[in-house]
Amino acid sequence: MRLRKSAAMSASVLVVLAAGCGSAGSDSTAVASGTCTADRVGGSVTQGTLLTPRGLDPVGQPGAAGSGGTEVQALFDTLMTYNTESQVYEPQVAESLTSNADFTVWTMTLREGVRYGNGDVLVADDVKRNVERHQSPANTQVSRGEALTIASMDVPDPRTIRFTLDGAYPNFPHVLATDVGMVTNPRVVDALGPEQFALNPRGAGVGPYELAKYAPGEEIVMTAKPDYWGGPVCIQTLRFISIPGAEGTLDALRTGELDVALLREPPAIAEAREEGFGSLPTLFNYGEGIVMNSAASRPTADVRLRKAIVAAVDPDAVNKRVFNGTALATSALIHQDTPGLYSGATGPTYDPDLAKELVSEVKQSGWNGTIRLLADNSPIRINEAIAVKALLENVGLTVQLENDKSLAEVVGKVASDRDYDLVIWGPNYTNEGLWALMNRQLNSQSKSNYYGYADPRMDDALAALRTATTPEQEQQIVSRMQEILDDSPVIANFAAYEEDNVHSPRVGGLILTRGSVLRYDKAFVAGA
Structure with missing residues (x-):
């Protein structure tokens, strides 16, 4: 079964991979439907966001969609993911997650053969070291509080990690669906140091995209990985920019300068919906x-x-x-x-x-x-x-x-x-x-x-x-x-x-997850 947020749970809760990875839909019948398949590979997308992130290291990120959440999601993926339609947590990079009777100990199994962009295989000890980075006093962002719910970790084998919490937490999968669940390659972090890593984390994520350009205040450009563990990645180039003001952002969507736009002002959202743009609200x-x-x-x-x-x-x-x-x-x-x-x-x-x-x-x-x-x-x-x-x-x-x-x-x-x-x-x-x-x-x-x-x-x-x-x-x-x-x-x-992540009707397969963050791993451009 899948773990419903705050649902009644039995003594042993098993989170297993849901069949398929369906995309969040839109009320607009004109919006492209379906998901990424090999015959849909091609095209580029530019998204407008609220703020340019200060860096691309999940450690030190505010985690919100408007300030880098979608960008780091594309680079690093998450161990768990939140399905906004069914309101359940599902494994993403993880294969399964189980709890003991009182929700104080959780055991996670990783998928086999997941690789970072530089070719290294993701192993359970990497997850442990990643959580420890989030727990460090040097991390002043909100992810530290999430990570500190974990009192200790042990690694029985390369694909298994056991989390012992500081108390009962039935909703613990949430932690692994946030920045804490974005595992960074510790060998790349060690080689570059935290400051340089935040500016150029190439090869350090298991997400569907690799960083091509990070120009703070201007743009972030990413390219699709040809060997993403989750299957083909259709949109070949992702570009993120920030345009001041909701009306300016909506105008850029109308003219085609943007394909996707994160809006947070009710009048602009209402206009976008009236005009038939796709809508993925939180x-x-x-x-x-x-x-x-x-x-x-x-x-x-x-x-x-x-x-x-x-x-x-x-x-x-x-x-x-x-x-x-x-x-x-x-x-x-x-x-x-x-x-x-x-x-x-x-x-x-x-x-x-x-x-x-x-x-x-x-x-x-x-x-x-x-x-x-x-x-x-x-x-x-x-x-x-x-x-x-x-x-x-x-x-x-x-x-x-x-x-x-x-x-x-x-x-x-x-x-x-x-x-x-x-x-x-x-x-x-x-x-x-x-x-x-x-x-x-x-x-x-x-x-x-x-x-x-x-x-x-x-x-x-x-x-x-x-x-x-x-x-x-x-x-x-x-x-x-x-x-x-x-x-x-x-x-x-x-x-x-x-x-609301409003988007052009030609963009399909977008998946909305926690806190307005978008997943692009199943997205595609119709007719590309």
């Missing part, structure tokens, strides 16, 4: 809102002020003003369209009178009412920030707006410097890997908790979420989390968000 809960820095030095350390900001925000007003009504407006942690996870719990209500009362209380404690709001300088974020500023000033706050920085600079100020009071931000909780995503942001002990958030009730709920084995258990836990966030908020949410 729903992100807590996708867009105001993150409040709860660190002791910030005015929002006061929970009364955080509650006031939540009460001051009207999701419907932001949706109409900024997104022309195309966004999934909600204040709730989990949007009602989330399959298998929505419990019926609603978020806080818009209440400007309560917000004014709470702001007045905090001011009486000696605070002057001035607060900084950070947003990147993309047109839609500027509009969001202006709308939010008006809502906050309506309840008695004085907002100092900072919206002159790029998205990359804002990410640095939040994730590295922690230099903000409020920021327009998307925490982005997807249906798969929910515990891992929430734990690293909301656990009081997490090194990736950029928000200074600390609530022992949330820590307890997160611990329960990690060990949940059924959708019903997850629903109960996230419903409890909603109650905690109502009482002790850290995010004034105003929309769940979709990212």
